[in-house]
Amino acid sequence: MEIKHEELWKGDYESFEQYCNQKWDYSLNYANRLITSYNTITILEASELVPTGTDGKKILPTSQFQLRPLNKIVNEGKEEMATQAWADAVEKAGEQNRSIPTGKLVQQIAEGYCPEVAIEVIHPYRVVTYLNPKYRKLLDTTLRGEKEADYLRRMVEYCLNNSIKV
Numbered sequence: 066m067e068i069k070h071e072e073l074w075k076g077d078y079e080s081f082e083q084y085c086n087q088k089w090d091y092s093l094n095y096a097n098r099l100i101t102s103y104n105t106i107t108i109l110e111a112s113e114l115v116p117t118g119t120d121g122k123k124i125l126p127t128s129q130f131q132l133r134p135l136n137k138i139v140n141e142g143k144e145e146m147a148t149q150a151w152a153d154a155v156e157k158a159g160e161q162n163r164s165i166p167t168g169k170l171v172q173q174i175a176e177g178y179c180p181e182v183a184i185e186v187i188h189p190y191r192v193v194t195y196l197n198p199k200y201r202k203l204l205d206t207t208l209r210g211e212k213e214a215d216y217l218r219r220m221v222e223y224c225l226n227n228s229i230k231v
């Protein structure tokens with residue numbers, strides 16, 4: 066984090082992105098997620114709201130899937146809300162006989178606190194199945210190997226060109 070904000074990468078690299086790519090083989094997006102995750106963990110560690118385990122240590126996120134929804138809340142400037150969402154997720158996980166919440170559970174609880182963190186992911190198969198299940202195999206074989214964005218674009222074009230109605 067200091068490397069980015071203090072611009073300690075300057076001198077050897079033209080940009081922070083180049084530093085991340087060449088030094089660590091990270092994309093800029095991934096490096097920024099790591100920085101945000103570090104900030105979120107620091108906020109959670111400092112909070113009295115975060116529950117402790119049987120060992121007396123605070124229960125903290127252990128994966129990026131748990132951190133992503135919390136990171137979004139922190140990025141909205143709502144650190145206390147992120148902390149409360151995590152505390153609620155830990156409590157709910159305990160009710161489900163889990164020692165730590167799943168990313169999906171954290172996402173659901175975070176959305177309750179801050180609707181801006183809602184993630185809408187529509188997999189291409191859902192779109193095709195919605196249109197008509199008999200087209201799934203045809204589209205899958207026709208568009209296999211494409212990047213997802215191109216895949217979706219081509220799938221929609223295919224449906225439009227072939228008069229497939231929703």
